[in-house]
Amino acid sequence: MKTSLLSVMMMLLPLLFLVVITGWLVADQISARMVLIYGFAIFFGWITAIIFGMTFKTLPFIVWNKVYHDKAGLGKTPNPKDLFSNKLFILMVLIYLGGFILFIAGAYLADTYLLNFAAAILLLAAVLYNWNVMKVLFHKPKKL
Numbered sequence: 001m002k003t004s005l006l007s008v009m010m011m012l013l014p015l016l017f018l019v020v021i022t023g024w025l026v027a028d029q030i031s032a033r034m035v036l037i038y039g040f041a042i043f044f045g046w047i048t049a050i051i052f053g054m055t056f057k058t059l060p061f062i063v064w065n066k067v068y069h070d071k072a073g074l075g076k077t078p079n080p081k082d083l084f085s086n087k088l089f090i091l092m093v094l095i096y097l098g099g100f101i102l103f104i105a106g107a108y109l110a111d112t113y114l115l116n117f118a119a120a121i122l123l124l125a126a127v128l129y130n131w132n133v134m135k136v137l138f139h140k141p142k143k144l
Contacts, residue, residue, distance in 0.1 A: 010045040014038055037107050044100060044122070052093065052129065059136050060084055067141045083136045088128060096125035 060080035068077045099121030106114030 010041070010049050014041040014046060033107055033110060037104055040103060040107065044103070048096070052096070055129075055133065056084055056089055056136075059133065063136050063139055067139060071141070078142060083139050084132050085135060088132050088135075092125050092128035092132065095121060095128065099125055 060083040063083055064078070064080040071077055099118050102114060102118035102121060106112075106118050
């Protein structure tokens with residue numbers, strides 16, 4: 001839920017860049033870097049944050065429903081939110097935000113080293129995302 005709210009906040013970032021780009025377009029000073037940052041902010045900001053939030057909102061419920069649908073009511077079952085690691089999720093989001101901010105800074109400054117470092121951080125966030133998703137997908141039912 002919090003990541004979905006983060007996604008809504010990150011939707012404002014591309015809008016801000018769009019206003020800046022439009023202002024520069026009128027002044028004939030549009031920068032290719034700003035267009036890159038705008039596109040990056042949409043795809044890696046808003047859309048990725050939606051994917052992160054919705055994955056860990058719906059996937060655990062789908063897996064829980066498959067594993068525990070016949071056991072519900074017969075005993076104590078874990079909640080869908082217990083199928084993934086919340087600490088790993090928070091770490092993933094923090095690493096993702098750091099990589100996102102560094103990538104925008106690297107694109108703005110046209111610094112290749114900063115861009116590569118930020119890309120490596122974003123790759124680490126993707127690895128943590130996949131690790132948590134696999135933890136959900138390969139969940140073993142608990143004995144009741």
